[in-house]
Amino acid sequence: MAGPDASDELPEFGEGHYWETHYEKAAEEGENLYDWLVGWTELRWLLEPLMGFDTRRAVLHLGSGNSPLPEDMYDAGYHHQTAVDISEVVTKQMSERNQASRPEIQWRAADCRNMAEICSESFPLVVDKSTxxxxxxxxxxxxAIAEFIKEAFRVTSVGGAFISVSMHRPPAVLPWLQHHAFRWTVQAVPIDKPRPESSGRPGRCHCHAYICGNKRRTAASLEKHWLRLAHRVREHPDSDLSGSDFDASSDSDSQDGEAEL
Structure with missing residues (x-):
């Protein structure tokens, strides 16, 4: 089963119900694993330095699906992993698949926009690959994006990192990650790899890894700037933060208080 390219029409990819149906169909067609964009081979040189090459550190995967990334990281020695996905179908499949061979990976069915069961500042590394x-x-x-990034920021420990691997280019992504509410230091790293022959599309798959460092206390940043961003996205839930009306640099430091979405 082939995954989409950046140029494809993806009208339902942002809906939870789509993924439940997708993974049910994938299982029927015999798809056990599928790696969106890039995998451990392409990301290892980025991920291991972020963890200080310390295999004891905990890793959280957001929207893990049936990607082999947690398995490959486990086999490389990183056993303390939690993989979250909104699909109960794929979470159950991956849990059963790894129960005997990789028992320390925790597979949880949850919405990455609201992970109440995940404690704040509890993961030194949080990984998103195309979620x-x-x-x-x-x-x-x-x-949706504001809620997702807020949760990623909340669960990343101080001194830790959130890495988002995306097919979207920096002008679309950076205004979100660099918003005052999150206080991340952000680096965009281009990544490409040859597309598999089975994709039917010659050439290379281009994407970016956005590496976000969390150097300040989560609560302080959210209390100071979240209220205004939350108001904006509620009032304009389908707008573009990178547009003039949503320029992150225009947020005033005088805005106080915290709003829960």
Whole structure:
């Protein structure tokens, strides 16, 4: 089963119900694993330095699906992993698949926009591989993206990192990640690899890894700037933060208080 390219129409990728149906069909067609964009081979040189090459550190995967990335990281020695996906079908499949061979990976069915069961600042490394891309396809994408990034920021420990691997280019992504509410330091790293022959599309797959460092206390940043962003995305849930009306640099430091979406 082939995955989509950046140029494809993806009208339902931002909806949870789509993924439940997708993974049910994938299982019927014999698809056990599928790697969106890039995998451990392409990302290892980025991920291991972010973890200080310390295999004891905990890793959280957001929207893990049936990607082999958690398995490959486990086999490389990183056993303390939690993989979250909105699809109960794929979470159950991956849990059963790895129960005997990789028992320390925890597979949880949850919405990455509201992970109440995940403690704040509990993961030194949080990984998103194309889940942000899915939220760009949501009918209310501004609201969906803001909720997703807020949760990613909340669960990343101080001194830790959130890495988002996306087919979207920096002008579309950076205004979100660099918003005052999150106080991340952000680096965009281009990545490409040859497309598999089975994709039917010659050439290379281009994407970016957005590496976000969390150097300040989560609560302080959210309390100071979240209220205004939350108001904006509620009022304009399908708007583009990179547009003039949503320029992150225009947020005033005088805005106080916290709003829960």
């Amino acid at each position: 942000l891309d899915a939220f760009f396809c949501n009918d209310q994408h501004a609201l």
